[in-house]
Amino acid sequence: MSAVESLDMPAPSTTPADAAALETPFGRALAKLMRAHDQFGVWDKYDDAKVLDGFVLTKEKRKQLPVDGIPTPETRWRMEVYYAAICMAIEGRTGTQVAPVMQLHREGFGRVVLVAGRLVAVSRTIRDAHRFGFPSLAGLAEAGEALVAEGVDMVTRYPELAASG
Amino acid sequence: MSAVESLDMPAPSTTPADAAALETPFGRALAKLMRAHDQFGVWDKYDDAKVLDGFVLTKEKRKQLPVDGIPTPETRWRMEVYYAAICMAIEGRTGTQVAPVMQLHREGFGRVVLVAGRLVAVSRTIRDAHRFGFPSLAGLAEAGEALVAEGVDMVTRYPELAASG
Numbered sequence: 001m002s003a004v005e006s007l008d009m010p011a012p013s014t015t016p017a018d019a020a021a022l023e024t025p026f027g028r029a030l031a032k033l034m035r036a037h038d039q040f041g042v043w044d045k046y047d048d049a050k051v052l053d054g055f056v057l058t059k060e061k062r063k064q065l066p067v068d069g070i071p072t073p074e075t076r077w078r079m080e081v082y083y084a085a086i087c088m089a090i091e092g093r094t095g096t097q098v099a100p101v102m103q104l105h106r107e108g109f110g111r112v113v114l115v116a117g118r119l120v121a122v123s124r125t126i127r128d129a130h131r132f133g134f135p136s137l138a139g140l141a142e143a144g145e146a147l148v149a150e151g152v153d154m155v156t157r158y159p160e161l162a163a164s165g
Numbered sequence: 166m167s168a169v170e171s172l173d174m175p176a177p178s179t180t181p182a183d184a185a186a187l188e189t190p191f192g193r194a195l196a197k198l199m200r201a202h203d204q205f206g207v208w209d210k211y212d213d214a215k216v217l218d219g220f221v222l223t224k225e226k227r228k229q230l231p232v233d234g235i236p237t238p239e240t241r242w243r244m245e246v247y248y249a250a251i252c253m254a255i256e257g258r259t260g261t262q263v264a265p266v267m268q269l270h271r272e273g274f275g276r277v278v279l280v281a282g283r284l285v286a287v288s289r290t291i292r293d294a295h296r297f298g299f300p301s302l303a304g305l306a307e308a309g310e311a312l313v314a315e316g317v318d319m320v321t322r323y324p325e326l327a328a329s330g
Contacts, residue, residue, distance in 0.1 A: 101278050103266045113266050113280055118319065119326075120283045154283065158326070161284075 014049045014137065021141030022048045025092055026148050030055075030085035030140075037081070054078055055140045057133025069130035071108050079104070079112075079132050086144055087114050090121060090151040096162045098151060104129055114151055116162035121151035179214045179302065186306030187213045190257055191313050195220075195250035195305075202246070219243055220305045222298025234295035236273050244269070244277075244297050251309055252279055255286060255316040261327045263316060269294055279316055281327035286316035 021027050031048040038044075043051050055078060057065075071079075083100040090098045096116050104110035108129035114122040124147075134140035155162045186192050196213040203209075208216050220243060222230075236244075248265040255263045261281050269275035273294035279287040289312075299305035320327045 101266050101268045101276050103268055111266050113278060115278055115285055115288070118285045118288070120280055120285060123280070123283070161323070
């Protein structure tokens with residue numbers, strides 16, 4: 001099997017739960033944003049599971065990574081797309097614009113806030129960014145949807161602040 | 166005159182307005198934070214005007230900088246201290262904790278939010294970060310105090326949100 005053929009294989013971890021994950025508003029937003037970065041259509045022939053495969057970090061893979069480390073530009077970019085997709089899904093459900101502001105120090109710690117107007121819809125501390133990833137696509141969607149739900153709740157509770165400039 | 170002697174001279178741009186600037190809550194917070202980074206006491210013999218001299222970018226100096234550019238680590242660090250000092254001054258006047266989250270892209274654009282609980286106390290778009298600086302100490306304090314006033318106003322208007330986790 002050549003390297004090119006291996007790329008055409010479905011992502012190995014796709015289960016029914018993973019397939020359902022791809023149909024969540026967050027899962028769809030994430031796949032859409034990833035494809036938006038694919039300027040040359042290289043991913044056109046891949047399904048969403050394959051496109052999101054980089055977000056999956058199995059236990060085995062995680063164990064191989066050092067405890068301390070510096071996030072690669074690719075990991076950093078993947079985090080940006082992850083939080084942008086959460087903003088997109090919150091926006092889809094509330095009609096309110098949400099934008100991420102992520103401060104990530106070189107050593108992999110920092111903070112991200114998802115901001116709607118003058119409201120912090122979601123706030124998280126970031127640690128171990130170099131090991132950013134989820135055990136499965138289902139785990140990825142679960143984590144993303146939890147932040148979406150939190151953001152939607154905040155925007156719904158403070159609509160005026162969320163809409164203010 | 167040796168290089169060492171020149172360091173001992175007062176900052177050349179100090180006017181009565183500059184001296185007053187150093188006495189604002191923001192000016193004092195900024196000098197305090199800058200000195201907190203001076204682990205070896207090198208600045209002990211310098212006055213605050215000298216310690217804050219790096220924030221002053223005169224028109225002449227600004228003209229010498231290219232229109233496009235990449236902010237140096239020192240400029241980036243100075244911006245972080247600037248926004249941290251604004252947070253400190255807001256905190257001093259309201260008793261509410263405020264923290265900066267700054268996302269600065271390599272090319273010098275980005276966004277900074279000063280966050281109190283779930284409230285965005287201050288939000289600014291960043292452009293031309295490589296030319297970060299103020300025409301004088303008075304100009305520096307004026308800009309900083311304006312952001313402090315904005316933040317204090319927001320925290321005072323939304324105390325519950327500002328205090329929420």
